[in-house]
Amino acid sequence: xxxxxRVDALRKSYGSRHAVRGxxxxxxxxxxxxxxxxxxxxxxxxxxxxxxxxxxDGGTVSVLGIxxxxxxxxxxxxxxVQLQEARLPDRITVSEALRLYASFYPAPADTDxxxxxxxxxxxxxxxxxxxxxxxRQRLSIALALVGNPRVAILDELTTGLDPQARRAVWDVVxxxxxxxxxxxxxxxxxxxxxxxxxxxxxxxxxxxxxxxxPAELIRGAEGERVFRMRLPVPFDQVxxxxxxxxxxxxxTTVADEVEVRGGAHALPAVVLSLAEAAVVPDxxxxxxxxxxxxxxxxxxxxxxxxxxxx
Amino acid sequence: MTTxxxxxxxxxxxxxxATQGRLFLRDTGSVVFAxxxxxxxxxxxxxxxxxMRAPITDLPEPWAxxxxxxxxxxxxxxxxxATVALSTLPSQIVAERELGVLRRMATTPMRPQGVLVAQVLxxxxxxxxxxxxAIAAGALVFGTPAxxxxxxxxxxxxxxxxxxxxxxxxxxxxxxxxxxxxxxxxLVYFPMLFFAGMWTPGPTMxxxxxxxxxxxxxxxxxxxxxxxxxxxxxPAAELVVMAAYIAVLYxxxxxxxxxx
Numbered sequence: 001x002x003x004x005x006r007v008d009a010l011r012k013s014y015g016s017r018h019a020v021r022g023x024x025x026x027x028x029x030x031x032x033x034x035x036x037x038x039x040x041x042x043x044x045x046x047x048x049x050x051x052x053x054x055x056x057d058g059g060t061v062s063v064l065g066i067x068x069x070x071x072x073x074x075x076x077x078x079x080x081v082q083l084q085e086a087r088l089p090d091r092i093t094v095s096e097a098l099r100l101y102a103s104f105y106p107a108p109a110d111t112d113x114x115x116x117x118x119x120x121x122x123x124x125x126x127x128x129x130x131x132x133x134x135x136r137q138r139l140s141i142a143l144a145l146v147g148n149p150r151v152a153i154l155d156e157l158t159t160g161l162d163p164q165a166r167r168a169v170w171d172v173v174x175x176x177x178x179x180x181x182x183x184x185x186x187x188x189x190x191x192x193x194x195x196x197x198x199x200x201x202x203x204x205x206x207x208x209x210x211x212x213x214p215a216e217l218i219r220g221a222e223g224e225r226v227f228r229m230r231l232p233v234p235f236d237q238v239x240x241x242x243x244x245x246x247x248x249x250x251x252t253t254v255a256d257e258v259e260v261r262g263g264a265h266a267l268p269a270v271v272l273s274l275a276e277a278a279v280v281p282d283x284x285x286x287x288x289x290x291x292x293x294x295x296x297x298x299x300x301x302x303x304x305x306x307x308x309x310x
Numbered sequence: 311m312t313t314x315x316x317x318x319x320x321x322x323x324x325x326x327x328a329t330q331g332r333l334f335l336r337d338t339g340s341v342v343f344a345x346x347x348x349x350x351x352x353x354x355x356x357x358x359x360x361x362m363r364a365p366i367t368d369l370p371e372p373w374a375x376x377x378x379x380x381x382x383x384x385x386x387x388x389x390x391x392a393t394v395a396l397s398t399l400p401s402q403i404v405a406e407r408e409l410g411v412l413r414r415m416a417t418t419p420m421r422p423q424g425v426l427v428a429q430v431l432x433x434x435x436x437x438x439x440x441x442x443x444a445i446a447a448g449a450l451v452f453g454t455p456a457x458x459x460x461x462x463x464x465x466x467x468x469x470x471x472x473x474x475x476x477x478x479x480x481x482x483x484x485x486x487x488x489x490x491x492x493x494x495x496x497l498v499y500f501p502m503l504f505f506a507g508m509w510t511p512g513p514t515m516x517x518x519x520x521x522x523x524x525x526x527x528x529x530x531x532x533x534x535x536x537x538x539x540x541x542x543x544x545p546a547a548e549l550v551v552m553a554a555y556i557a558v559l560y561x562x563x564x565x566x567x568x569x570x
Contacts, residue, residue, distance in 0.1 A: 051417055053569070073419065081417035085570075086410040091336045096329060103325035104418040147418070 010059035021206035034200030080149030090129035105147035134165030348444035381512035384535035388506035395474035403482035416569035462538035470531020476559025483566035505529035
């Protein structure tokens with residue numbers, strides 16, 4: 001694997017507010033890499049520094065071997081960026097916008113192919129003001145890709161979209177990656193990150209507070225497993241034998257269920273041990289953590305409800 | 311490589327200008343205002359203000375016996391230029407910044423100077439069309455003569471409009487919001503019109519005022535137009551003043567330019 005993006009000890013303050021305080025991560029070629037965090041965590045400042053739009057106070061950034069801080073003009077040739085709070089003139093049509101943006105790049109993509117690929121064919125002559133939120137986002141992705149970038153940054157891609165439009169946009173992102181583009185996805189939607197990202201960082205108060213593949217993060221560092229079961233016999237009857245199992249850490253009763261916490265092999269060990277005692281549980285369910293649980297643990301607060309942009 | 315690749319600075323500039331031009335033409339209200347305002351202004355001044363068509367007797371040659379409305383022809387063009395350069399142009403740029411249109415473009419290889427010059431070119435084209443109409447209207451309704459030195463007049467007009475647009479670009483770079491751009495624009499609008507001879511057209515401007523005026527972009531344009539229109543001279547000094555404004559203001563505006 002080739003590392004295409006490397007951020008190290010990035011710092012940026014606005015006056016006395018420290019927006020980014022030593023963020024570091026790497027992105028490998030062909031990945032969908034997520035940057036998660038609450039609002040104001042420093043996500044947008046980080047990607048703006050990556051895109052050569054913002055001058056950092058300290059640290060190093062390298063994208064495809066280019067230092068965007070030193071050479072912002074060079075980075076803009078090879079990076080596709082979709083930013084929040086950006087829009088197009090009301091009267092420009094979809095195909096005009098794509099042709100215009102294509103003209104800025106040395107080796108642009110085929111605009112007709114992009115229009116078809118992103119499902120904009122029926123809307124090629126529609127003016128920006130008349131496009132729905134979902135179509136605007138698709139156009140925005142198309143514009144980020146029109147320069148044939150090897151890395152694309154997509155910031156808050158699905159904010160303000162209805163569930164159906166979100167899923168359509170997710171499909172597009174996966175297709176783009178399949179086409180060989182490395183994607184950096186900035187989001188505060190946990191489900192989006194869980195569904196799309198190969199790896200991600202969670203940023204809070206300007207620092208990376210967690211890093212890894214979504215599944216890894218959800219599993220937790222210790223690989224702890226939690227499950228609950230209903231038993232046909234009183235719990236006391238089996239408590240001792242379960243307590244002695246190497247993989248079981250804690251046993252608690254929750255309502256009419258027994259909650260077991262332990263290592264990766266806790267579940268088979270418990271079932272086997274119960275079978276030896278001729279006890280067959282009435283029911284077993286595993287409790288899976290979600291990325292949201294991880295987020296709450298590392299940032300100390302729930303993901304904000306998303307403001308729907310007008 | 312045999313392919314013709316434009317330098318990154320120029321790449322896309324043609325398409326950007328053409329697109330801006332098309333978007334301008336789609337805004338019917340603005341087009342009608344931009345094209346109709348200068349000719350209506352000339353006709354309005356001539357018909358509505360008393361004494362505009364009466365010959366002025368106490369002027370030196372070549373102005374002797376000319377009706378006042380003829381003296382106002384360069385002033386009307388200056389007014390059209392000032393309106394576009396100091397109000398329309400900075401408002402357009404600041405509005406694009408406020409909406410996030412420029413923020414979107416900031417991520418591409420397009421440079422600020424390309425964005426600025428494209429906007430100026432589109433407005434300049436509209437101005438040229440409008441002012442040709444205004445001159446034609448003046449000629450038809452009041453018999454205002456065509457410029458004695460048309461090439462010098464055209465040069466004076468284009469350079470003057472571009473130089474004044476430079477002031478507009480600087481306003482756009484400095485103004486945080488559209489309302490501020492309008493405020494600053496109006497603040498320089500009237501002094502610049504004063505120096506352009508709005509209240510003392512042509513030879514009626516006092517010498518001291520005229521001496522200062524020729525160092526302002528619009529005053530230089532107005533005096534250059536007077537010279538090319540009525541006197542038949544080549545206004546070299548004024549043209550140099552206007553070129554100097556362009557040479558200083560455009561790079562400065564590009565440097566101070568903010569995408570968002």
